[in-house]
Structures are given as structure tokens and as C-alpha cells.
Amino acid sequence: MNRASTLIASYILVIFLCPLVVSGRPATFFEDFHVTWANSHLRQLEGGRAIQLVLDxxxxxxxxxxxxxxxxxVSMKIKLIPGDSAGTVTAFYMNSNTNEIRDELDFEFLGNRSGQPYTVQTNVYAHGKGDREQRVNLWFDPSADYHTYTIHWNxxxxxxxxxxxxxxxYKxxxxxxxxxxxxxxxxxYSTLWEADDWATRGGLEKIDWRKAPFYAYYKDFDIEGCPVPGPSTCASNPGxxxxxxxxxRLSAVEARKYRWVRINHMIYDYCQDRSRYPVPPRECGAGI
Structure with a gap:
């Protein structure tokens, strides 16, 4: 095969292996998303490149x-509710919308009383089974500026x-x-809602409506993955x-950061909760 033929063959191979990827960066909100409830409580900013969620x-x-x-x-930059946000939940998650056998990957930001750390709760539902909560106190003020929150799923x-x-x-x-x-x-999905029956200190801290309305801000919406419906070969493509x-697996640098979070900032791990699980679930021994 001559050089020209080799280049053509390589080009065809790259096209064949390249998946159909939808990317939301840069994107305006309404390119990839729609409002699911309370349209009056979601406002576009910066020409649709950012949004404000409102809770009252x-x-x-x-x-x-x-x-x-x-x-x-999937990732988004989010700036959370400042000040006294006790009883509020700002959620960013993926969901199969299949009820009894749903799959779901959750970020839930649990509001706090002023001066207390913000807690982020993560959870994994697989084939309808959840109850895999972990909670981490963030090591910065997530209401002072935007930070990037990402779910990487393979x-x-x-x-x-x-x-x-x-x-x-979660392996x-x-x-x-x-x-x-x-x-x-x-x-x-994302929601901003009131959950003062459990969100802050197990429901001990109630929402103070005198501080309302509450605002959360989003920008830099980024989705890169295999859309469904779409080419059936995309999701199985190792390319x-x-x-x-x-x-x-985590890189050596990521593994060090991960251990640092678990040692210094994790405040709850279902794997360690013997009142719920006298025998730890099978996945808990897998480590990283």
C-alpha cells in the first residue's frame, strides 16, 4: 500500500472509531436543557450562557x-446559596427516569447555617438499589465563586x-x-428545593424564610457522551x-487527593454505618 492509500485508510479508521459526541461547551442553556418545573423561578443570565435558580x-x-x-x-460550574441556606438542597444528578429499576448518580449540596461548612452528599442507584450515601464537607466556600462539579461515567x-x-x-x-x-x-438534571425535614443536621436546622429568596447560579454546561437515541455502537466503543x-483508575496524583478528602473531609460513609449495615455491603471492600 502506498503512502496516499495508507493515509486514506487511517482517516477512514479514525472516522469509524470516532463516536457521536454531544458537547455542551461552549453552550447556552437552552441548547441542551429545558425547564422541568417553575419556569418563573429560573432566569437566564449572560445571554443564556448562565442561569439563576430561585427558591422562595x-x-x-x-x-x-x-x-x-x-x-x-457531565460537568457544570455552580455557585451555591450564600449565607444562611439551612434546609435547602441544590442537586445536580443523572437519572434514568425508570422508577423501580432506576439508575442515578447524585450530587446533593445540603444547605448550612451561616459559618458552618457546606456538605455535599453523593449517592449511587444501580438497578433500583440506592442507599449508598457519602457526605463530604467542602474545604472552601462554594457560595463565594463558581466551582466545577463533574460526573465521569464509564x-x-x-x-x-x-x-x-x-x-x-464507585467501581x-x-x-x-x-x-x-x-x-x-x-x-x-438539577433542582433547587426545600428539604428542611432532613437536609441540615438531619432536619434539626429549619429553613429561615426571612432569608428568602435563595439563589444558586450555573454556567459552563458540558455534556460529552453517547446520546440515546443515537448510534447503537457508540456506548460500546472502546475508542x-x-x-x-x-x-x-485514578492517577497517582488523583489517588492522593482522594485519600486526603476521605481522611480530612468525609463525615459520613454508608460503608462504615454499622447501624444500617451490620455486615458491610459487598462493594465496600473494593477500595479505590
Missing amino acids: QNSGCGFASKRQYLFGR HLQVIYYVDDVPIRV NNEAKGVPYPRSQPMGV NWWEGLAYH
């Missing part, structure tokens, strides 16, 4: 992606990132009989960048 005594609000995705990476693991710091790793342990979300596409060797 009348309503919270929510939005969702227009499409579902099977594997990939065949081997789910990683939750705060900026470039992994705070949660595929199907070989040990542990369910893993790998067959159902999921949409991307997708999020399936690459660099994402088979």
Missing part, C-alpha cells in the same frame, strides 16, 4: 437535559469530582454481584475518550 416560599425549580446519555462526562467506574479533586469512586463490581449502572441511559486507559 412559593416554589423551587428544576431543569433537565433534552436528551439522555449512556456513559460519558464501563469501569463512576468518579465524582469537585474541580480536579475526586471525592467519590464496577458486577463480578462480585454488585449492581452497576451500565445498561440504561440517563438524563442530566471513546472517557473509556481510555487514563480513566481506568
